[in-house]
Amino acid sequence: MNIDDLEGMVLVEVDVQNDFILKDGGLPVMGADCAVRAAIMKTHGWARECGIPIIATMDCHAPDDPEFKSFPPHCVEGTAGYDRWDSSGSKKDVFVVPLREIPEEDILDALAYCPMIQIQKNTIDLFSNPNAKKLFEGVKKAIVTGVATDYCVKAVVLGLRNLGVEVIVIKEAIAGVDLDASAAAVDEMVSAGAQFVLTDDIVGQK
């Protein structure tokens, strides 16, 4: 794979948050084992080294969120379950895109100057955030990692393909809730034009 051209490339990390990643989290994704976590972090480190902006989606709910009728409570803003599983969320270089609409220039500034942008969402689909389309306007290629394959990863990948963004998913750096549903989700993403590669296909290159 030719990834020489890093212009317009971002890493999209989907919901790498305690409630999903930790086994005792609010809504643990059982497939997110040590190997998956290691692949997520390896890709994260590579992106930082190459200066590729990291866009991290953050599932974000109020304590009485309607989603909790369908799923156990998880990722309530202000709780430890909401926080990033790794420590990157506490760094000063993070810009948070909230659920309410913000000026486009703030988003463009963040993309240009912040190594990591966290964008909040309170449904499975990232593009329910009114700022999401603007955030990806100048993006040509997205590398995708995170959880869960059969829910939010699928929604992000299909949403990006819909915008015409080239999508490369790192096979070992995603994990799903249900095996069959995850396999079906992968088929759907491939049909939509997403490529699936191994970590070393990307991280082995500079």
Ligand SMILES: [Zn+2]
């Ligand atoms: Zn949620």
